[in-house]
Amino acid sequence: MHKHRMSRAIALGGLALAGALVSLAAAADDGSSGAPANVSGKLLLTGGVSEIGGAAGGGLTPWAVIGGYGTNDQIGANAFYTRVNTQDYHLDDAGVMVGLYNRVEVSFAQQRFDTEKVGGLLGLGNGFTFKQNVIGVKVRLFGDAVLDQDSWMPQVSVGMQYKKNNQDAVVKYVGAKRSQGTDYYISATKLFLSQSLLLDATVRFTKANQLGILGFGGDKNNSYQAEFEGSAAYLLSRNWAIGAEYRQKPDNLGIAREDNWYDAFVAWAPTKHVSLTLAYANLGNIVIKDNQHGLYASVQVGF
Amino acid sequence: MLKHSVATALLAAGLLLGNHAAAQDTMAMPNQSAAMAASAPRDPALKPVFEEFGGKPGLVSLVNDFMDNLMADPVTHPFFANVDREHVKKELVDQFCVILDGPCTYTGRDMASVHKGMGVNRADFNALVEDLQKAMNQHKIPFRAQNKLLAKLAPMHKVIITKK
């Protein structure tokens, strides 16, 4: 109980800090409003936000873009904090990402999945938390999602995410084969500027159960499966975008059904240094609790 | 599954829209050289956008502010400090005017020869695009109209960016 409240407090503190960073970054940009300062080279909102596993993308799925606002001869970096709150669980997710020369992206994220009272019901204790570290690498193969407006060709990248969960015994107890695993994905992203529309399609090869929070592989299935993920974002202005996302997921565990995920989001980037994303996410069944849905909030700061 | 078809439909819709736009690109003017046509690709479908930009007078005042932004921007300033800016502005007005199917002719040089040897990199290019976006915002040009013009200019990066 007490521990539970602690983590709430930390999360709130994190949000407050993020808020402070936001206003700082905004103020810094205001200072130079007359003379536009371009500290970094990419166009606003075209770098995406931070995916739940730490890669640049939508909230639920990576995009082919390389994170950070760096260009071919620049390095860009981001840090993010994301919180997802459903009726019976919450997820705190924080990470950093570096984009190198618009070619390679390296990321790290830590996901903390708090089972709240469900942990108690399962005999793990209230507030029982799974912690998972995710190390990601993404490489842009070809294409330019933003500038190549005269062709069909999307920007295409491949990536991998190595994930390690700290609850080896628990995930094996529920039927998972391992507590660590690697996802591989290929993403195609294209901005249709004349339509102010950005589309992404990603195929992920994975064994992960609920991102890996419940381990990898299971009694029902223990081989890699190809899952489809997609995002559509409509740009309302330089600073605002709305959209929806979809993430198909495997269903490897006999003890509990796993559902595909959706969200609808609004993203706001007052400057290049900061973006805020709010989404309504539908996460379906998670272990013994069905129809989990709720608010997804994410803040990203970077250069 | 319903879930599936929604995502697929969304993607398909987007791709169709994109295809429509790409098809329009091929309607270049037949009596111009390829390089010139690529430098000011007239698109009859953009006529309504020309009106949204306030016609030719709108473009003249837009480009004035665009150049002011370029001069105020530390990234682009060095490129424009020592050129005939009045001339560049006139050419830009004609170029935008032709692209938006206005009653103009572009008589400037083609984009590849103009920018050859300038050493423009991607950050410079994006900075210029942002300075243009700022000018368009100053002129309250609707975002969607802005993007229609930018979609015609963006592909020029291939010949303008020479420093990788």
Ligand code: HEM
């Ligand atoms: C899509 C992007 C761009 C377009 C549509 C464009 C268009 C033009 C046009 C129409 C001219 C006048 C041509 C003439 O005098 O015949 C011009 C000149 C010039 N442009 Fe660009 N340009 C673009 C990007 C850039 C960038 C990124 C830079 C550097 C940051 C740049 C620097 C210059 C300079 C310095 C001149 C003057 C050249 C001279 O008079 O010697 N341009 N541009």
